[in-house]
Amino acid sequence: MPDTAAVRVVTDSTACLPAPDGAAHADLWDGLGHGPLVVPLHVVTQDGTLREGVDVSPQDVAARIAGGERLTTSQPATAELSDAYRELVADGARSVVSVHLSGELSGTFAAAERAGHRAMIPVRAVDSRTAAMALGFAAVEAARCAAAGCDTEHVARRAREVAGSAEAVFLVDSLEHLRRGGRLSAPAAALGTALGVRPILGVRDGHVELVQRVRTRRAAVSRLVTIAVERARRATRPAVAVHHLGAPERAAEVADVLADRLGLQPVVTPVSAVLGAHVGPGALAVMVVDRGGHVHDLEPGGPW
Incomplete structure (x- = not known):
């Protein structure tokens, strides 16, 4: 063995x-x-x-x-x-x-x-x-x-x-932390805050990008859930997580909705302290990956 x-x-x-x-x-x-x-x-x-x-x-x-x-x-x-x-x-x-x-x-x-x-x-x-x-x-x-x-x-x-396979989307109360830390370009930050919209952000190919703009936070949370559900339903074996910074009740509500719609229990944790320094209090995120039908095909020749 x-x-x-x-x-x-x-x-x-x-x-x-x-x-x-x-x-x-x-x-x-x-x-x-x-x-x-x-x-x-x-x-x-x-x-x-x-x-x-x-x-x-x-x-x-x-x-x-x-x-x-x-x-x-x-x-x-x-x-x-x-x-x-x-x-x-x-x-x-x-x-x-x-x-x-x-x-x-x-x-x-x-x-x-x-x-x-x-x-x-x-x-x-x-x-x-x-x-x-x-x-x-x-x-x-x-x-x-x-x-x-x-x-x-x-x-x-x-x-x-x-x-x-990841879909990583999130909301923040202010884009200033991301802009100041260099994780979001100034033009994208300006676009995200224009006309009083609520921006939905995502990590796409390693970068933080503006995914969509909606009018209210309630609509933004609803859209966040919809994006996650659509991605999970395309997955063979999805895994889902919900993160927050200083908003545990809001994260729990989102996790309950996802559990009801997907029939699986999301992992719920605070966003890490380092990520929290860039997204700020009130941040809410949903992560979805596809674990797929993976098989541990053991290849000969040792662990290297």
Whole structure:
């Protein structure tokens, strides 16, 4: 039998993965011996640089922004990713697939490539071209392949396949955070706020883009749900997530509607602290991927 720990998966904290020890998301982790190892990104505050999920939470970010503080973010240092790879080597890994936030939005993927060149074992860095649980689902599905004994190429291909199927759409109360952080162009931001419309945004081919404009927030939330339902119904085996920053009741309502219309239970988590610094309080997002009819075809020749 193959060594199920031979290939291990790393991702970053913008994947918004829920805790594996909670009953609410047990299906996500079912049968998964080794989940992805998560490396934190950083939120830069007036108190210093904080690691998300360790030193700062999404709730902290929402409160700081509401209090008028301007936040910036930064990728993990190459050394932090190198430390993660070394940790997995010590745990018996013989190769790593490192799956990260879109390289158009962050330097994390590039840092993973640099760290991989210095690693003691082969490291395959994957640019997901997406974010949040669209990235998280890709990392988990890749880890599931690794746990089944698949080789590095198979695991990396699975991450790209799931991430490439993603529909990632979201609403924000203000486009200013995205514009100021350079994640949305000034013309797109101006277009999105023209005439009092509510913009629906999406992550498309790694970039944040204006998808559609509607007149009211209620209509925008309805359209967000419709986009997600249409994508999920085209999928062979959909997985859905709902994210928010400081709006848990609104996220729960959207998740209930999606559950009723699709017959599946979405993952519901706050958006990560780093993503929250760019979308601002009140943000609401829906992520859909297609897990497909995937088969763990075990290829001969070892885990490399």
